[in-house]
Amino acid sequence: MVEKVGPTPPGLDPTPLDRVIGPIGGPAEAGVVLSERRHWGKLVLRGEPDDKKFITGATKALGVAPPSKPNTAATIQSTAIIWTAPNEWLVVSEPGTEAALESALESALAGTHHAITNVSDHSTIIRLSGTAARAVLAKGCAIDLHPRVFGVGQSAQTNLAKAQVIFRQFDEMPSYDILVRASFAPYLWAWLTDAGLEFGVRVEG
Amino acid sequence: MLLIDCPWCGPRDDEEFHYGGEAHILRPRDAAALSDEAFADYLFMQQNPKGPHLERWSHNHGCRRWFNMLRNTATNEILEIYPMGEKPKTEAGQAAYAANWRRETAAEKNALSGEGS
Numbered sequence: 001m002v003e004k005v006g007p008t009p010p011g012l013d014p015t016p017l018d019r020v021i022g023p024i025g026g027p028a029e030a031g032v033v034l035s036e037r038r039h040w041g042k043l044v045l046r047g048e049p050d051d052k053k054f055i056t057g058a059t060k061a062l063g064v065a066p067p068s069k070p071n072t073a074a075t076i077q078s079t080a081i082i083w084t085a086p087n088e089w090l091v092v093s094e095p096g097t098e099a100a101l102e103s104a105l106e107s108a109l110a111g112t113h114h115a116i117t118n119v120s121d122h123s124t125i126i127r128l129s130g131t132a133a134r135a136v137l138a139k140g141c142a143i144d145l146h147p148r149v150f151g152v153g154q155s156a157q158t159n160l161a162k163a164q165v166i167f168r169q170f171d172e173m174p175s176y177d178i179l180v181r182a183s184f185a186p187y188l189w190a191w192l193t194d195a196g197l198e199f200g201v202r203v204e205g
Numbered sequence: 206m207l208l209i210d211c212p213w214c215g216p217r218d219d220e221e222f223h224y225g226g227e228a229h230i231l232r233p234r235d236a237a238a239l240s241d242e243a244f245a246d247y248l249f250m251q252q253n254p255k256g257p258h259l260e261r262w263s264h265n266h267g268c269r270r271w272f273n274m275l276r277n278t279a280t281n282e283i284l285e286i287y288p289m290g291e292k293p294k295t296e297a298g299q300a301a302y303a304a305n306w307r308r309e310t311a312a313e314k315n316a317l318s319g320e321g322s
């Protein structure tokens with residue numbers, strides 16, 4: 001029988017992956033390092049990119065302009081603003097900061113045509129890192145991940161092993177943050193651990 | 206497998222896309238003035254050519270935007286991709302647009318009546 005509620009670490013709120021993440025640890029020289037970014041804030045920001053007031057307000061609240069180039073992400077400290085459509089961005093921020101960011105955006109964008117939606121619990125983030133991370137990701141999606149084409153700051157919305165995801169590369173290792181719907185997360189985690197088997201997988205907390 | 210060049214996201218696998226049927230079907234302005242047969246032309250009848258076909262697609266696993274595509278249904282060759290609300294610009298696209306039986310239907314004439322006035 002499948003356990004419904006997994007071993008959530010003491011003192012933490014449960015996440016969609018608690019019941020599937022195995023023991024923390026693994027070989028030090030593993031080519032693939034997996035972890036879950038627990039409860040990061042996710043806001044959907046919508047507005048017209050041609051509206052100067054909207055862009056100025058959003059830039060003021062976020063500290064960086066929402067990227068206008070498709071398939072890219074802007075970052076400021078640990079916050080990432082990912083392009084998801086010509087008039088839509090996903091703002092990913094540290095756990096617990098989303099409510100303050102939401103009200104900062106609301107007040108900076110007052111009077112403009114916009115929408116801010118808190119979708120933090122809709123998805124979770126799997127962090128895929130390590131020397132073989134690119135090879136693992138390439139097994140499941142048709143995006144050209146060669147460093148000449150897809151480097152730090154690039155993002156993509158696509159299907160990874162048939163699961164709809166948004167991922168972005170944030171360092172040269174390479175490392176990727178993969179956003180996946182909560183209900184698909186256990187499946188994708190299982191797929192990633194299996195795809196990484198040949199390179200060695202280490203799970204971090 | 207098709208490699209479809211999304212106007213926003215660039216070349217992507219066809220499994221990310223959703224097919225939206227024939228493009229350039231205009232809703233009649235005054236549907237009550239049309240006979241049942243003429244309204245059925247608008248509502249039910251679709252072109253099914255062997256060759257260039259103007260159709261709508263949506264990148265629904267990506268940016269979720271709609272766009273128009275000219276695709277050869279016999280070879281799957283993608284001949285043109287152009288934005289919603291516009292007409293094809295290539296010669297093949299304009300020929301496919303003009304050759305569509307729908308251009309002559311009472312439903313389309315009804316839809317276009319009063320346009321530009």
